[in-house]
Amino acid sequence: MATRTSPPVTLLVLGAAGDLTRRLLLPGLATLLGTERDRRVRVRGADRAQLSPAQWRARVEDAFSSVETPTAVTSRVVEDTDYVSADILDPDALSQLVGSCGEGPLVVFFALPPSVTMDCCELLARVDLPEVTRLALEKPFGTSRESARRFNGLLHRVVPEEQVFRIDHFLGVNTVLNLVGLRFANRLLQPVWDRDHIERVEIVYDEDLALEGRAGYYDGAGALRDMLQSHLLQVLALFAMESVATLDAEELQDQKAQVLRATHPWGRSPSRAARRARYTAGRLGRRRVPDYTAEKGVDPSRMTETLAQVTLGVETNRWAGVPFVLRSGKALGTARKEVVVTFREVAHLPEGFTGRPGPDRLVIGLKPGSMDLTMTMNAEGDPFDLEQKMLSAKLAPPRMQAYGEVLGQVLDGSRLLSVRADSAEECWRIVEPVLRAFGRGSVPMEEYAAGSDGPEGWQR
Ligand SMILES: NC(=O)C1=CN([C@@H]2O[C@H](COP(=O)(O)OP(=O)(O)OC[C@H]3O[C@@H](n4cnc5c(N)ncnc54)[C@H](OP(=O)(O)O)[C@@H]3O)[C@@H](O)[C@H]2O)C=CC1
Numbered sequence: 001m002a003t004r005t006s007p008p009v010t011l012l013v014l015g016a017a018g019d020l021t022r023r024l025l026l027p028g029l030a031t032l033l034g035t036e037r038d039r040r041v042r043v044r045g046a047d048r049a050q051l052s053p054a055q056w057r058a059r060v061e062d063a064f065s066s067v068e069t070p071t072a073v074t075s076r077v078v079e080d081t082d083y084v085s086a087d088i089l090d091p092d093a094l095s096q097l098v099g100s101c102g103e104g105p106l107v108v109f110f111a112l113p114p115s116v117t118m119d120c121c122e123l124l125a126r127v128d129l130p131e132v133t134r135l136a137l138e139k140p141f142g143t144s145r146e147s148a149r150r151f152n153g154l155l156h157r158v159v160p161e162e163q164v165f166r167i168d169h170f171l172g173v174n175t176v177l178n179l180v181g182l183r184f185a186n187r188l189l190q191p192v193w194d195r196d197h198i199e200r201v202e203i204v205y206d207e208d209l210a211l212e213g214r215a216g217y218y219d220g221a222g223a224l225r226d227m228l229q230s231h232l233l234q235v236l237a238l239f240a241m242e243s244v245a246t247l248d249a250e251e252l253q254d255q256k257a258q259v260l261r262a263t264h265p266w267g268r269s270p271s272r273a274a275r276r277a278r279y280t281a282g283r284l285g286r287r288r289v290p291d292y293t294a295e296k297g298v299d300p301s302r303m304t305e306t307l308a309q310v311t312l313g314v315e316t317n318r319w320a321g322v323p324f325v326l327r328s329g330k331a332l333g334t335a336r337k338e339v340v341v342t343f344r345e346v347a348h349l350p351e352g353f354t355g356r357p358g359p360d361r362l363v364i365g366l367k368p369g370s371m372d373l374t375m376t377m378n379a380e381g382d383p384f385d386l387e388q389k390m391l392s393a394k395l396a397p398p399r400m401q402a403y404g405e406v407l408g409q410v411l412d413g414s415r416l417l418s419v420r421a422d423s424a425e426e427c428w429r430i431v432e433p434v435l436r437a438f439g440r441g442s443v444p445m446e447e448y449a450a451g452s453d454g455p456e457g458w459q460r
């Protein structure tokens with residue numbers, strides 16, 4: 001971790017006037033700096049928007065105060081920040097911008113539309129960069145395995161892979177990171193984390209938000225690309241990976257990559273393994289939600305799904321035969337963000353017991369953080385009659401926003417919480433057969449009313 005004596009890192013945000021910078025990046029940075037007070041970061045914003053220095057400083061200040069940052073932290077960043085109004089795709093302007101960042105460590109954060117990011121990288125390949133230059137990129141990392149491969153090739157013309165940080169903010173979510181500690185620090189869980197003991201795993205991220213004005217992005221993506229291809233596959237990789245000897249970034253990356261390489265649609269049949277649906281008009285709490293196809297900016301002919309579920313198999317000795325169900329969607333009645341582990345039944349239940357309420361289950365709540373272990377026992381009444389009881393724990397709120405955790409690693413040059421090139425390609429390889437099945441219509445588009453729990457008949 002950076003200390004007071006570490007040289008300040010320059011965080012150059014390209015696309016600084018955009019939504020990601022305002023809503024996620026700057027607030028995330030604020031929570032990082034509020035938690036790690038010794039860290040020194042100089043923020044430079046660049047965008048084609050014409051902003052005066054005062055307007056930019058006000059934006060930074062607003063973003064920092066949105067997460068209740070200590071005044072001293074905000075003032076230090078605001079006093080030191082500057083803004084350059086430039087077309088990033090103008091080679092001279094880009095070269096000048098980078099040149100003016102000085103010789104210290106530089107993190108270039110691409111908060112630009114994906115196509116602009118790629119064009120900008122083409123230009124950066126011809127620019128003299130400081131020796132320590134790191135590139136931080138937001139999803140999507142390409143739009144297919146092939147385009148991700150080409151994109152990786154392009155990035156490697158700018159800097160080596162060790163200096164590329166593909167951001168997936170789920171990797172900075174405390175409860176997702178907790179999967180590693182939970183699995184490998186508990187004698188109780190470690191030996192049962194395999195096909196012999198686990199029957200089924202569900203990784204669910206149901207949101208009670210609808211489109212929220214994001215049609216420009218979301219209608220071209222859909223739930224499968226937006227959530228499963230990226231975040232939920234990262235969660236699966238952490239859940240299923242082999243043990244690590246240390247929390248070394250490359251070791252973790254290697255283990256995650258091994259899982260992803262072994263992952264395929266269940267039964268290698270994408271059309272049977274996947275389901276998709278789109279919300280119709282309904283209510284989310286007191287808010288009326290229109291039919292997805294009537295949302296502003298949506299093109300119904302795109303057939304974009306707002307709920308996707310895909311069952312995957314991790315074809316390894318540890319996991320063969322265990323279905324991993326990944327599901328995420330918008331406009332659902334209940335926000336359900338959790339990993340559900342269903343254990344196998346015991347091999348033999350002594351005769352004489354009555355009641356057999358079901359298998360043990362561990363529910364790892366991702367947001368809010370919680371842990372619920374449901375076990376069979378005699379909890380009340382007749383001592384030979386079995387019931388289920390839940391042992392529950394609520395986890396403390398995170399110390400900082402997920403973006404803060406991820407950024408902290410990037411600023412330190414650690415790839416612990418980013419997505420490596422090979423994994424980015426594998427994640428596309430895993431979902432591509434499903435995307436093709438969606439494209440040729442072999443997975444029916446089902447419907448669910450906004451505010452419901454999803455289409456009739458989908459298992460929960
Ligand atoms: N917003 C979000 O919640 C999330 C976004 N992302 C990713 O983050 C990236 C940015 O997204 P987002 O912030 O929403 O996008 P925005 O369109 O809101 O912001 C992009 C900014 O880049 C500017 N820009 C575009 N081209 C140039 C150029 N040639 N020179 C200088 N500035 C330029 C845009 O200016 P102008 O407006 O004039 O075009 C805009 O201010 C995307 O890759 C997106 O996929 C990922 C996860 C969540």
Ligand SMILES: O=C1O[C@H](COP(=O)(O)O)[C@@H](O)[C@H](O)[C@H]1O
Pocket residue numbers: 207226227
């Ligand atoms: O990246 C994305 O993630 C959010 C969900 O993450 P959260 O941390 O905000 O809960 C999702 O709403 C969005 O569609 C997706 O692009």
